[in-house]
Amino acid sequence: MNNIVPLIFSFIALRLLAPMIFASDSSDYYVSVSCNATLYPDLCFKSLSKYAASIKTEPKALANTALTLAFETTRLTLSELRKIGGGGESVGECIEVVGDSVYNLARSVRRMEGEETGSGLAAQMSDVETWVSAALTDDDTCMEDFCRRCGARTRAAVREMVFKVARLASIALTFIDRYASG
């Protein structure tokens, strides 16, 4: 009899825990499969797997989370660039283009918040796709043509930061396109 009690408890515990374990497994799997379809699967999984539980297996949540992350990271990058720039002209251009990128991502995040349907949804997604593409173009421009007079180390640091936000925007765009066409 005594041996059976712990057994029953572990059986009950398993019944209670299993759905949570499997739920988190399947959302990790969903994020992993989705990320593998992007151009940057490693960065994608590294940045999004921690939100797997709230993404579940929902394309809209995936697109929203990736977009919000791109926006937040770009905003932080802008303030980093401002620190590095220190008022000098060399980083100035880059600050301007990344600033445009922040603006475009911010309005994309706001536009995604509406629960639109039918033709409203098509227009909504078309706006978001346009603006995120613009943000991506801004980042690209900045990488090609920035910081000409910066030292090698600053140039490398800026390049790495801008590269990352461009990649996050690209990942977000992949998921937004997929949600829009699904």
Ligand SMILES: *[C@@H]1O[C@H](CO)[C@@H](O)[C@H](O)[C@H]1NC(C)=O
């Ligand atoms: C995604 O790709 C990685 C690396 O190739 C692989 O380890 C992982 O199993 C893939 N994920 C899925 C769910 O197929």
